[in-house]
Structures are given as C-alpha cells and as structure tokens.
Amino acid sequence: MVKKTDNEVPINGLYDEDGRVFPEEQPGEQAGTVDVEVGDETEVSLSQEELVALCRESVCPGCDVHKEAEAIRLRALADSENVKKRLLRENEEMKKYAGESVLADLLPVLDNLDLALAHTGGLDAACQNFVIGVDMTRKLFLDAVKGHGLEAVAATVGADFDPGVHEAVGTVEQEELGDNQIAQVVQQGYVLKGRLLRPAKVMVNKG
Structure with missing residues (x-):
C-alpha cells in the first residue's frame, strides 16, 4: 500500500481519502459490472421470443394443457367452417327462391x-x-x-x-x-x- 504525504495531491483520482491507490481497470472490463458464479451454476437469460419457442418445442407438445388448447382450437375451426357453409347454403336458398x-x-x-x-x-x-x-x-x-x-x-x-x-x-x-x-x-x-x-x-x- 502506498501512503500519500501531506504535500502530495491525488492525481486523476488515483488515491482514495486514506491515501490508498485505486486498482487499475483491466482492458475490456467496464466499471459497475460484476460477473457472479455460484459453484457450477451459471445464470442464463432468454428473450421472450426464445422462451415461447422453447415452450413450443420442448414443453407444450406433450403437456395436457397444450393438447386441450389444440382440441379447442380445432373445434373452433370446425364450428367456423360449419357456420360458413350454413350461411352460404342459406344465401343460395334465398337467391334460388327469391321470387x-x-x-x-x-x-x-x-x-x-x-x-x-x-x-x-x-x-x-x-x-x-x-x-x-x-x-x-x-x-x-x-x-x-x-x-x-x-x-x-x-x-x-x-x-x-x-x-x-x-x-x-x-x-x-x-x-x-x-x-x-x-x-x-x-x-x-x-x-x-x-x-x-x-x-x-x-x-x-x-x-
């Protein structure tokens, strides 16, 4: 540790109040960032799109919630097609017997x-x-x-x-x-x- 004397003035903020020299920053490092490693576990952050893709590829296809949602979607599509066909049929009937x-x-x-x-x-x-x-x-x-x-x-x-x-x-x-x-x-x-x-x-x- 290097002590500053009473006549020395800190240069460019190299010393703290007690006269200790601040450690020099290593190239490539940014102040205020800390990498924390706990054992062998590493924290991974994913974007929302990546989470959705992961859910679709790995979790949802085999889960009951996905199967139920898919069944509901298919029923909704079938109902929509039936309504469409019925409306077309009624429209044709109306045109056919308009007079x-x-x-x-x-x-x-x-x-x-x-x-x-x-x-x-x-x-x-x-x-x-x-x-x-x-x-x-x-x-x-x-x-x-x-x-x-x-x-x-x-x-x-x-x-x-x-x-x-x-x-x-x-x-x-x-x-x-x-x-x-x-x-x-x-x-x-x-x-x-x-x-x-x-x-x-x-x-x-x-x-």
Whole structure:
C-alpha cells in the first residue's frame, strides 16, 4: 500500500481519502459490472421470443394443457367452417327462391284462366276465337313463369294419387277408375325449382 504525504495531491483520482491507490481497470472490463458464479451454476437469460419457442418445442407438445388448447382450437375451426357453409347454403336458398312470393301471388291468375277454359263447352262459333285467345294467353303466361322455375304438378284423371304433391278434397266412386286414382282435378298445383309451392287439389276415387 502506498501512503500519500501531506504535500502530495491525488492525481486523476488515483488515491482514495486514506491515501490508498485505486486498482487499475483491466482492458475490456467496464466499471459497475460484476460477473457472479455460484459453484457450477451459471445464470442464463432468454428473450421472450426464445422462451415461447422453447415452450413450443420442448414443453407444450406433450403437456395436457397444450393438447386441450389444440382440441379447442380445432373445434373452433370446425364450428367456423360449419357456420360458413350454413350461411352460404342459406344465401343460395334465398337467391334460388327469391321470387317465390311473387309467383305465388300470380297463381290465382292461372286459376282464373283455367276456369275460363273449363267452361267453354257448348259455345257457338262466334266465341271460339275468344276461347283460342284465352288459351294462348294461358300458354304465354305459363311459358313466362316457367322461365323462373315454376311448373305445374303432374295431375291428370286416372293417375295415382300422390300425397306428396296432391291434396284430396273429396272422394267419388267411379267404376272405370281404380282405387286411389284421381277422378277430377279441382285446382292445379305448382312446384318452384323442385320445391312444392302449392299441391294440386283433386277428387280421389274409392272403389
């Protein structure tokens, strides 16, 4: 230890208050930093990204929490796909049957044309042109609505009664017809793009 005399002045802070010389800093060392080593253990610091990566690679894949979280994620994806498909299906259905209400309102027009043609028996020759005109109007009307997917239900006298597209409004007994066959078509039925819009009202034969 080197003692300073009363006449000596510390040079560049080399001495402390008791006259002891400060140790010189070694090259590469920074003041205020201390490396501490306890036995063979060394402290390791990781960034947040490194911790997440370590968790994913080493810990989570085999733990129950990860498996449960993965199952929840897969269920959420499946539910999301199901909702998406349902919305697309509903949207397609809406587009497909967008004109259903309008076409349903037009059915009474067809009914009145059918009634007019059903009561043409016994008319004189002067009225035949009128009947022809009504029939042509009905055909043009049917062609127009057919372009939008509206078609008449198959219902003719002698055909078998089909509860899927026919509605029985009464029964009759006719020997020339078989049991459960259509004896009379009271009102024509219609389907819109394969979906029943209105069943055909018929009289059914019961032999």
